Amino acid sequence: ARKPYHEPIERHDLGRMEYLCQSCKALHWLNERIAGSSKSSPQFGMCCKHGEVQIPLLQAPPEYLQILLTSQDYQAKEFRENISQYNSALAFTSMGVSTDDSVNHHGRGPPVFRIHGELKHWSGALLPREGSAPAYAQLYILDPHSALNYRMQRNSNLNRETMEGLQNLIRAINPYSSIYRHAYEILQQYPNVPDFSISLRVMPGQDRRRYNLPTADEVAAIIPGDGTQVVDHRDIVLRIRAEEGGGLQRVNDGHAAYAPLHYVLLFPRGEPGWH
Numbered sequence: 001a002r003k004p005y006h007e008p009i010e011r012h013d014l015g016r017m018e019y020l021c022q023s024c025k026a027l028h029w030l031n032e033r034i035a036g037s038s039k040s041s042p043q044f045g046m047c048c049k050h051g052e053v054q055i056p057l058l059q060a061p062p063e064y065l066q067i068l069l070t071s072q073d074y075q076a077k078e079f080r081e082n083i084s085q086y087n088s089a090l091a092f093t094s095m096g097v098s099t100d101d102s103v104n105h106h107g108r109g110p111p112v113f114r115i116h117g118e119l120k121h122w123s124g125a126l127l128p129r130e131g132s133a134p135a136y137a138q139l140y141i142l143d144p145h146s147a148l149n150y151r152m153q154r155n156s157n158l159n160r161e162t163m164e165g166l167q168n169l170i171r172a173i174n175p176y177s178s179i180y181r182h183a184y185e186i187l188q189q190y191p192n193v194p195d196f197s198i199s200l201r202v203m204p205g206q207d208r209r210r211y212n213l214p215t216a217d218e219v220a221a222i223i224p225g226d227g228t229q230v231v232d233h234r235d236i237v238l239r240i241r242a243e244e245g246g247g248l249q250r251v252n253d254g255h256a257a258y259a260p261l262h263y264v265l266l267f268p269r270g271e272p273g274w275h
Helices: 063-070 074-081 083-088 136-141 144-154 160-173 175-188
Strands: 094-102 114-123 197-201 221-225 236-239
Touching: 063 074, 074 083, 074 160, 074 197, 083 144, 094 221, 114 236, 136 144, 136 236, 144 160, 144 221, 160 175, 175 236
Parallel strands: none
Antiparallel strands: 094 114, 197 221, 197 236
16 A cells, blocks of 8 residues: 655755756756856756757747737637647647546646557548548648538537638648648549558758758658658658558657647647657
8 A cells, every 4th residue: 555645854956947058048957967067157968969959949820820829809718728629620630549637627727638558649541431521631632611611510619710710821831731632632643553652751951960850841742652662660651541451550759740740739830840
C-alpha cells in the first residue's frame, strides 16, 4: 500500500527561472548553466546548442483567427470554448488516443488533457470507403460547400459561420490544402494502378545544419511513384483508396508535417514542426 505523504523537512529550491540564453533568449535556472561558465555570466547549451538550433517564432495569426482568439463578442467566445473541436473538424489527420476527461468534471481550473497509452496521428486514403462519409484530408478535395456541410453534420453544436470562415482561411493560406488536392488530381490519372502512391517527404534545402527546420517549400515536395521506389520510413504516403485489408497510416512524429497537419489552428500557414 502507498505510504501517507509527509511534507519534507526542507524543500530543494532552484531559485527563479530568470537567466536568459544569449542565443535564443530561453529562460533557465542558474544551475542549468554549462560546466565552466560563471554565475555572473552563465552559458546554456540544452536549449539551442549555443545557437546551432534556430526555431523561428510563430507568425501572428491571420486577422480572422486573431479576432476569434481575442474578441469578446459571442461568436469569438463560442469559438474559444470549442477551439479543440473546431481544430479537429479542420485537421488533415486524425488523432488516435484514449482520453480521460474525468479530471475535468470537478473544479474550476484550466482543462487537463490526460490520456491512456500512446498518442498517435493517423493519415487515411483520399477517398472514403464505400458507404462512409469523407473526413479530415478527404474534405479538402471537395468543393467548399460540400466540405462545410459534412463538417457541420459531424459538429452540429458549432457555429456554421465560424466554421465556414475558418475553412476558407485554411484553404486559402495553408499549403497542404492545395497539396492534397494536387495529389488527388495526380492519383486520378492512374485509376487502374492499385498500388500507385504519392509521398510527402522532407527534402533537403540550402541550410545543411542538422537541427534546423525545413522550410514550407521543402516539406511541400510531392514525389509520385508506382510503389516500387524506396520510401523513407517518415514519408506520409497518400493513396486514392485504402489498400485491401489496410487502413490508416500512422504519421511518423519525426515528419515536419506531423504537427501542422493536425493542429491547423496553431499552424494555419502550415509552418513545419520539429523533425
